[in-house]
Amino acid sequence: MCLPFxxxxxxxxxxxxxxxxxxxxxxxxxxxxxxxxDAGYITTANRKPKAESRRPAPITLNEIKTLIWKEVTLxxxxxxxxxxxxxxxxxxxxVCYLSFNLRRNQLTPIVWNTLFWIILLFTAVNAIAKSFSxxxxxxxxxxxxxxxxxxxxxxxxxxxxxxxxxxxxLGFVFYAFVxxxxxxxxxxxxxxxxxxxxGFASVLTLxxxxxxxxxxxxxxxxxxxFPIILPMLLMTIRLAxxxxxxxxxxxxxxxxxxxxxxxxxxxxxSYLLFPYLWRS
Amino acid sequence: xxxxxxxxxxxVIIFYVIIMGFxxxxxRLAIINxxxxxxxxHVALWLAMTTLLLLSMVFSIRYLVKGNIxxxxxxxxxxxxxxxxGILGCLTGSVWANYTWGDPWPNDPKLNGAAVGIxxxxxxxxxxxSFEDEQRRARISSVYNIxxxxxxxxxxxxxxxxxxxLHPGSGGNSTFGSYDFDNNIRRVFYPAVIGYILLGLWIxxxxxxxKQINRVREEALIESGKL
Numbered sequence: 001m002c003l004p005f006x007x008x009x010x011x012x013x014x015x016x017x018x019x020x021x022x023x024x025x026x027x028x029x030x031x032x033x034x035x036x037x038d039a040g041y042i043t044t045a046n047r048k049p050k051a052e053s054r055r056p057a058p059i060t061l062n063e064i065k066t067l068i069w070k071e072v073t074l075x076x077x078x079x080x081x082x083x084x085x086x087x088x089x090x091x092x093x094x095v096c097y098l099s100f101n102l103r104r105n106q107l108t109p110i111v112w113n114t115l116f117w118i119i120l121l122f123t124a125v126n127a128i129a130k131s132f133s134x135x136x137x138x139x140x141x142x143x144x145x146x147x148x149x150x151x152x153x154x155x156x157x158x159x160x161x162x163x164x165x166x167x168x169x170l171g172f173v174f175y176a177f178v179x180x181x182x183x184x185x186x187x188x189x190x191x192x193x194x195x196x197x198x199g200f201a202s203v204l205t206l207x208x209x210x211x212x213x214x215x216x217x218x219x220x221x222x223x224x225x226f227p228i229i230l231p232m233l234l235m236t237i238r239l240a241x242x243x244x245x246x247x248x249x250x251x252x253x254x255x256x257x258x259x260x261x262x263x264x265x266x267x268x269x270s271y272l273l274f275p276y277l278w279r280s
Numbered sequence: 281x282x283x284x285x286x287x288x289x290x291x292v293i294i295f296y297v298i299i300m301g302f303x304x305x306x307x308r309l310a311i312i313n314x315x316x317x318x319x320x321x322h323v324a325l326w327l328a329m330t331t332l333l334l335l336s337m338v339f340s341i342r343y344l345v346k347g348n349i350x351x352x353x354x355x356x357x358x359x360x361x362x363x364x365x366g367i368l369g370c371l372t373g374s375v376w377a378n379y380t381w382g383d384p385w386p387n388d389p390k391l392n393g394a395a396v397g398i399x400x401x402x403x404x405x406x407x408x409x410s411f412e413d414e415q416r417r418a419r420i421s422s423v424y425n426i427x428x429x430x431x432x433x434x435x436x437x438x439x440x441x442x443x444x445x446l447h448p449g450s451g452g453n454s455t456f457g458s459y460d461f462d463n464n465i466r467r468v469f470y471p472a473v474i475g476y477i478l479l480g481l482w483i484x485x486x487x488x489x490x491k492q493i494n495r496v497r498e499e500a501l502i503e504s505g506k507l
Contacts, residue, residue, distance in 0.1 A: 206427065213420050214410040223406055224424065227399040228431045231439055262434065269430055273423045276344045 063147050067155035075163075082163070085127045089171040092119050097178045109182045109244045116175055117237050120168050120196065121229065127167060128160050128204040129221045132212035144278055153274040157205050157267060164197035184246030192243055195259045196236040202263055203229050206270040209277050235259050286478055293475030297324075300468045318376045319465060320472045325369035326394075328476035330436070332362035332484075333401075337429040340422035350492070352418035355425060356408060357487040361480040363401050370394060393435040400428045400435075 075082055096115055100107065132140075143152060172193060176183070183189045204225055211221040239255040301320040339355035342348075373391070378384040385391060407424055411417035 206423075210407070210420055210424055213416065214407065216410060220407060220410060223403045227396045227403060228428065230396050231393075231431065231435050234439070258439075265430055265434075269427055273344075273426060276419060277423050 060151075063151040064155045064158070067143075067147065067151055068159050071155065071159040081130065085123065085163075085167055086170060088126060089119065089123050089167055090174055092122065093171065093175050093178060107179060110241070112179060112182055113237060113240050113244055115179075116172070117196070117233060117240065119175070120171060121200070121233060123167055123171065124164055124197075124200040124204055125222060125225060127163060128201060128208050129211070129218065130208075131156055131160055131205060132208050133217060149275040149278045150271055152278070153205065153209070153270050157202050157270065160201035160205050161198040164201045165194060168193050168197050183244055185243045188243035188249060188252065189240060191256070192236060192239045195239070195256070195263070196232070199232045199236070199259060199263045199266070200229065202266045202270060203232065206266070206274065206277075209274065213277070232259065232262055235262070287482055290475055290478035290482060293471050294479060297468055297472040297475055301472070304468055305464045315376055315379050316465070318372060320468050322369060322372040322376055324469060324472035324476055325365050325372060327473045328480055329362045329365040329369060331473075331477050332358050332365065332480045333429055333432065336362060337426055340425040343418060343422045344426075349414060349418055352422060353488050353491050354484070355422065357484040357491070358480070359401060359404060359425065360487065361484045363398060363405070364483070365476065365480060366394070366398050366401070370398070389439065390436070393439060397432050397435055400432060404428055 096119065172189075207225045207228065208221060211217040211224060214220050235255050235258050239252055239259065242252045242255070297320055301317050306316050336355045336359040339351045339358065343351035343355060373394075374384045377386055377391075404421060404424055408417055408421045411420065
């Protein structure tokens with residue numbers, strides 16, 4: 001099962017720094033610079049987005065799998081990133097716990113809920129912000145040459161959703177351990193966490209792609225993503241409140257469908273728009 | 281003359297709206313009373329803003345498809361005019377809310393949605409200002425603009441309808457059109473929307489022209505430097 005993965009991944013990594021790569025990178029850079037200085041603004045015609053013209057091949061599941069596997073391996077190699085995020089969640093939760101300094105039963109469910117989701121929001125922004133900026137420019141260029149942009153964005157969204165699901169699950173366990181667990185319907189709350197992590201991941205991945213192109217990407221990431229993620233956050237908080245109160249599932253179908261449709265819109269838009277983003 | 285007829289139309293409509301808006305006949309309703317005249321300003325401004333934002337998104341898509349920098353100029357300046365209208369819409373709404381609901385900023389999902397919508401577009405302006413290269417800025421901010429509009433519509437028009445809101449059309453309140461929107465209001469309201477859209481386009485057009493003149497001058501400067 002693992003063998004085809006490993007094989008195709010090997011192809012990717014062995015070729016990571018081939019001798020021809022450096023020369024390709026230099027020539028590509030030179031040609032864009034030449035285009036810029038030669039004709040200035042007038043070259044719009046030949047600098048227009050050419051994502052489709054470059055690679056008409058349809059994306060394959062295999063490509064996405066390989067890319068996800070690549071992300072996982074990269075993450076595993078530099079463990080500090082993932083463990084850093086885990087530590088971030090744990091210490092934020094602990095800071096909240098100490099700052100409130102309450103007896104557990106004085107914390108109302110509403111405060112408990114809101115605090116939890118805000119912690120997760122900040123975790124998500126921090127975890128996903130690095131998904132484009134952690135890789136070097138040259139390597140990004142290399143991936144872009146190798147696979148289709150749609151495969152890249154889909155694999156990043158899936159991978160980030162997985163990371164967010166793991167982070168929020170662990171965060172929830174620790175949060176419940178320290179602050180008490182008023183959740184009455186754990187099944188619904190799990191669904192809520194899963195929906196929220198896919199939603200956060202899909203919104204933030206595209207925003208991270210946008211922000212990584214600019215210089216002050218950390219500020220930009222927060223400014224761009226917070227207003228956009230707000231409807232999703234509000235829906236999630238409402239759904240989580242239903243889970244907290246142990247209401248019947250039929251009450252929450254509205255929220256679940258809204259969350260799913262927002263996710264769908266965002267993923268479709270990311271899929272359509274990323275090809276235009278990646279070449280710049 | 282061919283080019284300025286719509287500006288004349290715009291001025292005429294705006295004056296018509298202001299005059300008729302303040303002295304025209306309106307239905308007598310409890311609580312709202314004379315403040316129903318704000319429909320011509322507040323509601324019409326929001327509709328004009330949404331139309332302008334839609335236009336801005338269309339030009340962003342056009343830029344991504346065709347790669348012509350002029351489309352991006354139009355998209356950004358129309359979005360700026362829309363933000364201006366959005367802020368005016370917030371202010372007029374605030375005045376209205378103060379006299380009918382007793383609070384300039386009641387905790388209403390639509391109001392908060394509007395504030396978030398304006399934040400999204402202010403972030404768009406911030407994003408634009410953080411790039412030096414023109415093509416790069418145009419490409420990335422176009423992507424964000426399309427994304428932003430797709431999120432803006434649910435925030436303003438769909439989510440408030442799911443919850444209780446003081447605004448008409450939400451949480452079981454009926455919409456304006458259903459009973460109290462009589463023909464006197466219609467006669468002023470629809471021209472008002474068109475007038476504001478034209479005004480926004482006019483503002484945007486002036487700014488686009490300034491931008492393009494600056495670009496031509498810059499190019500001339502670069503060329504003279506080369507020579």
